[in-house]
Amino acid sequence: MNPFLLPFSAGFRLGVALRHAAYRHGWFKTRRLARPVVSVGNLTVGGTGKTPLVAYVARILMSRGWMPSILTRGYARRSKAALVVVPPGEGRHGDAREIGDEPALLAGMLPNVPLIVCADRFRGGQVAEERFRVDAHILDDGFQHLALARDVDLVALDATQTISSWGLLPAGRQREPLTALQRAPMVVLTRTDSADPERLEELVRKFHPAAGIFRSHTKLVGCTDARSNTAVAVEKIRPQKVAAFCAIGNPRAFFGDLRRWGFNLVGEDAFPDHHGYTGNEIHELAARARRSGAAALLTTQKDAVKLSPDWTTPLPVLACAIELQIPAAEDFEKTLLSYLKQARS
Numbered sequence: 001m002n003p004f005l006l007p008f009s010a011g012f013r014l015g016v017a018l019r020h021a022a023y024r025h026g027w028f029k030t031r032r033l034a035r036p037v038v039s040v041g042n043l044t045v046g047g048t049g050k051t052p053l054v055a056y057v058a059r060i061l062m063s064r065g066w067m068p069s070i071l072t073r074g075y076a077r078r079s080k081a082a083l084v085v086v087p088p089g090e091g092r093h094g095d096a097r098e099i100g101d102e103p104a105l106l107a108g109m110l111p112n113v114p115l116i117v118c119a120d121r122f123r124g125g126q127v128a129e130e131r132f133r134v135d136a137h138i139l140d141d142g143f144q145h146l147a148l149a150r151d152v153d154l155v156a157l158d159a160t161q162t163i164s165s166w167g168l169l170p171a172g173r174q175r176e177p178l179t180a181l182q183r184a185p186m187v188v189l190t191r192t193d194s195a196d197p198e199r200l201e202e203l204v205r206k207f208h209p210a211a212g213i214f215r216s217h218t219k220l221v222g223c224t225d226a227r228s229n230t231a232v233a234v235e236k237i238r239p240q241k242v243a244a245f246c247a248i249g250n251p252r253a254f255f256g257d258l259r260r261w262g263f264n265l266v267g268e269d270a271f272p273d274h275h276g277y278t279g280n281e282i283h284e285l286a287a288r289a290r291r292s293g294a295a296a297l298l299t300t301q302k303d304a305v306k307l308s309p310d311w312t313t314p315l316p317v318l319a320c321a322i323e324l325q326i327p328a329a330e331d332f333e334k335t336l337l338s339y340l341k342q343a344r345s
Helices: 003-024 050-063 101-109 121-132 178-183 198-207 251-260 279-291 329-344
Strands: 037-042 068-072 083-086 115-118 136-140 152-158 186-190 212-215 217-225 241-246 264-270 296-300 317-325
Touching: 037 050, 037 329, 050 068, 050 101, 050 136, 050 152, 050 317, 050 329, 068 101, 068 121, 083 121, 101 115, 101 136, 115 121, 121 136, 152 329, 178 198, 186 198, 186 329, 198 212, 212 329, 241 251, 241 279, 251 264, 264 279, 279 296
Parallel strands: 037 136, 037 152, 068 115, 068 136, 152 186, 186 212, 241 264, 241 296, 296 317
Antiparallel strands: 083 115, 217 317
16 A cells, blocks of 8 residues: 555545445436346455456356346457347357456356356346346446446455555555445455464454455366367476466466476566566567476466457467355355345345
8 A cells, every 4th residue: 555645545435435426316316227136346445356256256156046147348349339238158259458457257168058258247138038038137346336226236355465444546556445345235255275364353343243244265177288179187287397477367376376286386487467468478488488498387267368369379278267166155155045036036
């Protein structure tokens, strides 16, 4: 946190309060879709493990017979289209330049879930209900999107990063003060295998004693060749030297995970979140890794969908496929479904 920017954070806090007041008093309109809405979001800018949580929620709903859609803004996409519809279909792959890196990743992970990219999430939800007959919506990065009513808010908090009552933008990384947690009946603490979550859990309890708090961790489920999309045996990669690169909100967490998963990491390169790679950048990364004795480059699935179509490297580029794991999965599922069943009835 930058203490010199605290006066500007005070102004940001006032702006947040005024915006909430405008929605609370009806000066700004909140609209409700015909089907229940689950919002998955966070208090901070990027890097909390929100996208794996979206996938986790979608899989729970599908396993219980629900047909959800994913409503997303499509941050950092190049397309100027007001609305992009990605219909369900086996083997589909979203274009990160068209819909954004996180929606492109979700499109590949959840091929049977319709995905609507639109800044107006209400309009996107209407399209999903009309075209695909969905019976629930997952609002991606929706905690601050007050223009759409939701039936349950899930907030992801990263156990490896600190939050405070003073860490608002631009001095810190928070979009809202900690009192905003009072709107979230469910809180998921991510990366609890990399940091002690006790203090963070106590902080959540302080501001929202009734919240359902669930610990989670990240599991490596495999690696794929970024060019051919074919599976690569992790056991063959672990003994070799590798270098890693990423452009995500919390790159240190990814590099730390690689070491925890047993990889022999000899190089790290971090780019700004949502960075779009050029072919020259990938070639230079591989050349530098090769000079360090690396046999391969590792990256995230989110980064793999952003690789330039013309990239070539002297080393293989492998994407790490991960999944969110919640030890108290049964309680999490029961709590989530109770809100949706209540909304549907």
